[in-house]
Amino acid sequence: MFQIQSHSLRPLTTTAHLAQTMTLLSLTIEELKQQIDSELASNPALEFIEERRCPTCHRLLPERGFCPVCSRPLNQYSDDPVVFISPRDDFHPVRQDVEGFLPEEHDYSPVEDALPTYVLRQIAPDLAIEDRKLAAYLLAHLDEDGLLTIELVEVASYYHVSLERVKAVQRLIQKADPVGVGSRSTQEALLVQLEVLSETRSVPDLAQCIVENSVDLLFRRQYAELARLYNVPQRRIEQIVHFISENLNPFPARSHWGDVRQPSAADVQVYHRPDIIISYMNDDPQNPLIVEIIMPLSGTLRVNPLFRQALQQAEGEQRSAWREDIEKASLFVKCLQQRNHTMQRLMQCVVKSQKDYIMYGDKHLKPVTRVSVSRELGVHESTISRAVAGKTVQLPNKRIVPLSSFFDRSLNIRTLLKDMIAREARPLSDAELVDMLSREGIDVARRTVAKYRAMEGILPAHLRRSLSQVS
DNA sequence: CTATGGCACGGATT
DNA sequence: AATCCGTGCCATAG
Known part of the structure; x- marks a missing residue:
């Protein structure tokens, strides 16, 4: 599929463009940051420019005008949510040099690489050199939930150190973000x-x-x-x-x-960093919503103009190599912009239709599907799917939920159900719940109610009886 | 006999 | 093309 490359440039740029935008779209901030870093490091033609920030809230100022978060004048605008790209460099609070830190002798799958490194960075300064291998070993044996899969005793005997020392290292890990990581249970x-x-x-x-x-x-x-x-x-x-x-x-x-x-x-999670933050301006529910799409850098990327000039003077081999660098750099920048643009439009659309959900809670979630959004934006459905997958959003009430929860078809019904059961005078059977729901204009099968109940971890009616009697 | 959970099927979604 | 979700039917427990 890449043979076209050698023949013509234009088809290449468009297909590559699409492909890269797609992959960029599906990245979370953490991955995006890595991607940008590596691109920046490998390509001399790419340049990073620091940009102005709002002095009070530390956010980057939009192209023109006032800081959308702390300044009043923006209030004059309509009720529509303000969606903008918000670069941040406070993304990794602790950045320590940990080169040569991770031992190679242990195999751990590259997929799970992100969490161990992330944790390791944080605890590195507090860690005695000789304990590093212990930390690395422990971190290499986390499961996908961040729980430890091996016994501490094993580690101790493997490295011939006291159990106490292993425990001390474990405690250090547990206190790092995400808190509790590296626990046995x-x-x-x-x-x-x-x-x-x-x-x-x-x-x-x-x-x-x-x-x-x-x-x-x-x-x-x-x-x-x-x-x-x-x-x-x-x-x-x-x-x-x-x-x-x-x-x-x-x-x-x-x-x-x-x-x-x-x-x-089941309803709330604690997770490190959201990809998107939704809040009220100045945290005041009176004000319009602010939607920040977080960028891991506080500045813009562009093709270095000096490098362009240098190209004019270069010759032969060098010239074509540099030309390629420039191509790649500008492609990357374009893709990144397009990614942001798409995210921005996506959020605009989502927030508009799910405003009630954001402001008033789960009950008001409308069952919007990815398809409907894609039609509205005029892009392919898979684009939306990619953009939504794996991303997390922080709501004004500080809860962090996966972006995909905006597309949950049954969350509203489930919370309604939860409410009804919480308020019930006597334990209601599933069939009765179906009745009540239909009165609210929701038609679902009895079997479905049972499933929702199970999802929410609510016991069947005859078991709930005992609870209400006691209280 | 009633209320629920299991299995499996079909249609929608990704 | 693969997966998820709602639903119907049936077995089982109470």
């Missing part, structure tokens, strides 16, 4: 997260007790049982559960739970 991860959290804010004291002694009850949502066990009102337990699901994440490396996992904390 979800329970351990939760405990670490509680501990870290308690340093900055108050944590319900029972929370730790519960996680430590009765996680299984917690995961199975046996709130009544818990209330009995700890001799507190069930209301209190529910508060704590709420706190836990708001702030903790049993799978440190996960952005969202798989469908059949412990549904106890």
Whole structure:
């Protein structure tokens, strides 16, 4: 497919252009940053220019006018959300030189490379040189949830060091972002997260007790049982559960739970950095929405004009090599711009139709499909799919959800269902729930209600009875 | 007999 | 082309 290359330049640029834009589209910020870095490093024709930032909010100023986040005058504009590209360089808070740090002798799959390196960077400064191999070894044995797959004792005996030392390294890892990574179990991860959290804010004291002694009850949502066990009102337990699901994440490396996992904390996740941030201007719900599409750099990329000039004087071999560099550089820049443009339009469209969802919560999510968006934007559906896949969005209420949740066909029904069950006077059977839903204008099969219930981790009616009796 | 969960099928979505 | 999701049918538990 690349034979065309040698013949003509134009078809090459267009197909390559498309291909590269596609791949860029599907990258998350972290990947995008890597991509840009490597491009920048390998191509001398590519230039990076620092740009102005807003003095108060530290965000980059748009082409003209005021900072969209902190200045008032923008209010005069319509109610439509402001969508813009927001470059940031505070992306990796800790950037340490870790060259030669990762030992080669251990095989770990390149796919999982991102998380280990990310963590390693953070803890590097606090790590004794001789403990580095321990850290690297531990990090190389994380599963996709960020949990450790090996026993600490094994590591200790493998390296002939004391268990204590391995534990110390593990603790260091656990406290890095994402907090709790490198724990042996979800329970351990939760405990670490509680501990870290308690340093900055108050944590319900029972929370730790519960996680430590009765996680299984917690995961199975046996709130009544818990209330009995700890001799507190069930209301209190529910508060704590709420706190836990708001702030903790049993799978440190996960952005969202798989469908059949412990549904106890199913609605909220803690994840490191969102790709997109949606907020109200000045955090005031009166103001229009601000949609920031995060760029990992605070500046623009362009083809270095000096390099262009130099090309004029170059000759022979050099000239063609440089010419190629320039081609590649400008292609990359174009693709990047197009990526941003597409993202911008995509978000514009999505935010417009899902405004209620963003402002008022899950109940108001409209079942928009990727196809409908693609039609509206006039692009291929797969483009949208790629752009949406793997990205995360921070909502005004600081929750971070996958972008794909904007396209969830049943979330609104599920939350409605959850509400109804939460308010129910007596346990309602699935069939009765179907009735109630149809009164709300939603027609679903009985079987489907059952499935939604299962997704939300709600027990069947006859089992819920016991709960309501206790409380 | 009623309420639910399992399996599997078809259509939509990606 | 592969996957996901809603749904119908049937078995099973209560």
